[in-house]
Amino acid sequence: MPSVLFNVKRWVKAVVLAFVTLAIVGSCALAVAPERAIVSAVNDPQLEWGACPDFFPAGCELAVLQGDPAENNSDIFFRVPPNSALPPHYHTSAERMTLVSGNLQLTFAEQEPLQIAPGNYIYGPAELPHEGFCTEGDPCVLFIAFELPIDAIPVEQ
Structure with a gap:
């Protein structure tokens, strides 16, 4: 016992x-300590803008705002000059976008073209091909939130 x-x-x-x-x-x-809140402005001189994939138009740039583009859940600013065509492409991830400046026409596969103005929200489903055109005037700047690692895959036509 x-x-x-x-x-x-x-x-x-x-x-x-x-x-x-x-x-x-x-x-x-x-x-x-909890994660810190951040604020980013498109014209912030501290933003580090880098080149887009080669198949995008000259002058296309992106800046990482939050996260690691090779990991899940990152946010970027995507900027293209006015009068620029965005070639057909798709992303593995869904995109949650807001146009910050410029005027953009986006066409998703099998849908009518969308006229996007600053302040408009756009949801792009994963793997849905799309193309665009930034009209005259200001550069088009999109805020884009990706769920999965960032990629852009050209669509051959």
């Missing part, structure tokens, strides 16, 4: 120690 009692006491101590450890770890997790 003493060995059973000894094992019960050991088990109770182990359980109590586990709960205390979880409580300490949990309180430490709460003490970790």
Whole structure:
């Protein structure tokens, strides 16, 4: 009988120690600083603009706002000069977009062309081919949120 009692006491101590450890770890997790909020403006000189894939028009640029483009859930600004055609392409990820400046015509496969003005929201389903044209005037700047790693795959016509 003493060995059973000894094992019960050991088990109770182990359980109590586990709960205390979880409580300490949990309180430490709460003490970790939360992710910081950010604000980005299209004309911010601190933005790092890089080139778009080669099949996009000259002058096309993008700037990563948040996240890692090779990972899930990243956001970018995408900018093209006025009078630029965006060739047919698609993305593995869905896109959630808002036109920040310029006027853009977007055509998604098997849909009528959409006239996009600043402030308009556009949802582009994953793998749905689309093409566009940035009209005269200001450069077209899109804010784009990607769910999956960022890619752009040209559609051969």
